[in-house]
Amino acid sequence: MSIKNITVLGSGIMGHGIAQVSAMADYKVVLRDIEQKFLDKAMEKIRWSLQKLAEKNKITVEEVDIFYNNITPLVDLQTAIHEADLIIEAVPEDFNLKKKVYQELNSLAEKNIIFASNTSTLPITELSSLTDRPDKFIGVHFFNPPQLMKLVEVIPGTRTDAKVTQEVTNYINKINKRPVVCNKDVSGFIVNRVFIPLVHEALFSMERDHVSKEVIDSAVKFKLEFPMGIFELADYTGLDVIHKASYEMNLRDKSVLLPHPKIKEKYDNQNLGQKSGSGFYEYKGDNYERIDLTMEKASEYDPYSIIGVAANNASWLIENQVCSIEDLNVALRLGMGLKMDIFDIFKKIGPSHVIGKLLELESKYGSFYHPNQYLYSIK
Incomplete structure (x- = not known):
């Protein structure tokens, strides 16, 4: 088993990005979409991105053409997968759409080809059951x-073969990315299991504690040392992404988050954040605008429940051996931009304060807030 040729299905933001980073590691890549106009747009973006890298001296001018020419855009699916060793599906996060894609692949793909889904929340075991090769199916988020x-x-x-996991991990290393293996196919995987519930919790905190979103975001940024506030980060991520992830996670595991209706409301109203011009905050123009968060505002609020929910879900991941503490910290640092390790933040804020807040919330709002046993061991 050796991966040399890669086919990426879907040429959107994720698909053409995956194609580009694979091509830059000298893989031969086919980028496939259902219409030529989508592929033309994607290839334009890839060339623009490569030229930007050359301008910043990250790659040479000669490499722009070399890497660009490593990618072949195709519409015909059978031709696109003909020489593939690995097919990475990067179509929109819709279970029924993915089901249709895999049904088509089953009838066309050779049995030795590895299937990988770039899903952020859909269960890998569930997706693999749509295929004729669950042993050769894996998630690459x-x-x-x-x-x-x-x-x-x-x-x-x-049912994924351990050799497939190793081969795909090797591929991730070769494209100069940091792989973190999620040992169990759990709802939200690693990063989203910690991040997504925080958006809902920030909304509940705002209501229960009668504080503004700017105060909560300031506290999260300056007291928890997050790269930006929770509402700010949600707007940046996209409330369509937050809503879909929340729905899929909650559908399969009721213990992972406490859904706040405001997320669905914003999604239904197409208030999706930065991309739509309005989310939790208002935006003007294409450039990302930072919200005015200050130390003064941060001093007005202690975000005990927010770090409590984050530490609780992180504890669950460790206790259930989904990942090691080292991999958890790497994932949250690279995926969420955390400046401190999650349990170090928990210690800095004060374990007794945070656990006390979780117990108080549990008595009022139920078992979602029950402190994970692992939290008591953190000194």
């Missing part, structure tokens, strides 16, 4: 944009 983000979560399903 790239982060947006793939050209810049170093992290890739590698998620084997329950």
Whole structure:
């Protein structure tokens, strides 16, 4: 088993980004989409990105053409997968759409080809059951944009062959990314299991504690040392992404988050954040605008429940051997931009304060807030 030729299905932001980083590692890549106009747009973006890298002296001018020519855009699916060793599916996060794609692949793909899904939340075991090769099926969750983000979560399903996991991990290393293996196919994998519930918790905190979103975001940024506030990060990520991830995670595991109706409301109203011009905050123009978060505002609020929910889900991952503490820290640093390790933040804020807050919330709102036993061992 050796991966040399890669086919990426879907030429959107994720698909053409994955194609580009693979081509830059000298893989031969076919980028496939259902219409030529989508491929033309994707190839334009790839050339623009490569030229930007050359301008910054990250690659040479000669390499722009070499890497660009490593990618062949095709519409015909059978031709696109003819020489593939690995097919990476990067179509939109819709289970029924993915089901259709895999049904088509089953009838066309040679039995030795590895299937990988770039899903951020859909269970890998469930997706693999749509195929005729669950042993050769794996999750590869790239982060947006793939050209810049170093992290890739590698998620084997329950029937994934260990050799496939190793081969795909080797591929991730070769494209100069940092693989983190999610040992169990759990809801949200690693990063989203910690991040997505925080958006809902920040909304509940705002309501329960009668504070503004700017105060909460300031506290999260300056007291928890997050790269930006939770509402700010949600707008940056996209509330369509947050909503879909929340829905899929909650559908399969009721214990992972406490859904706040505001997320669906914003999604239904197409208030998707930065991309739509309005989310939790208002935006003007294409450039990302930072919100005015200050130390003064941060001093007005202690975000105990927010770090409590984050540490609780992180504890669950460790206790259930989904990943090691080292991999957890790497994933949250690279995937969420955390400046401190999650349990170090928990210690800095004060374990007794955080656990006390979780117990208080549990008595009022139920078992979602029950402190994980692992938290008591952190000194």
